[in-house]
Amino acid sequence: MKIALPSRQNLxxxxxxxxEYFTVYTVNxxxxITNGETIASPVGCGCKSNIAQTLAEMGVKVxxxxxxxxxxxxxLGNSGIEVxxxxxGDVQTVANNYLAGSVTDSGDSCHAHEHECQH
Known part of the structure; x- marks a missing residue:
């Protein structure tokens, strides 16, 4: 399984x-975590780019x-990626906390920035 984290300076x-980029961890x-890599963020808004498909093709599930x-x-959900x-915080710490079962979805959506994806 692979997990992805939107990242900037390892946070x-x-x-x-x-x-800035996506950190992608391979998990056994x-x-x-058995491997980590970074994927360049696409130019433009995330929800209008092909990043969901790209990450799904890499095997990202979360x-x-x-x-x-x-x-x-x-x-992302339509591409089979749970959000x-x-x-x-630190991407590796967050990933490890998730794998330990101590991270849950806040359910909060970012409404203030929805307009950015309407270009």
Whole structure:
């Protein structure tokens, strides 16, 4: 399984659609990170780009994110990627906390930035 985190300087970026890059971790059956890589963020808004399809084709099943609008959650979900919002801090710490079962979805959608995806 792979998990992705919208990142900026090794921290969760609060703005999914404008993150610097995505950190992608490969996780084994023992819930241990076995590999990490970064994927360049597409130019433009995340929910209108092909990032969901790109990540899904890589095998990503979970997105650990800060804030994200409903449109992006829907696009990722349609690509088979579960979204967990409300994450913050160091990407590897967040990933390890998720694997330990201590991260849950905040359910909060980022409504203030929805207009950014309407270009």
């Amino acid at each position: 969760i970026d609060d703005h999914f659609g404008h993150c 059956e023992n819930k241990e 997105m650990l994110a800060g804030n994200m609008g409903d449109g992006a959650v829907r696009v 967990i919002r409300g994450c913050s």
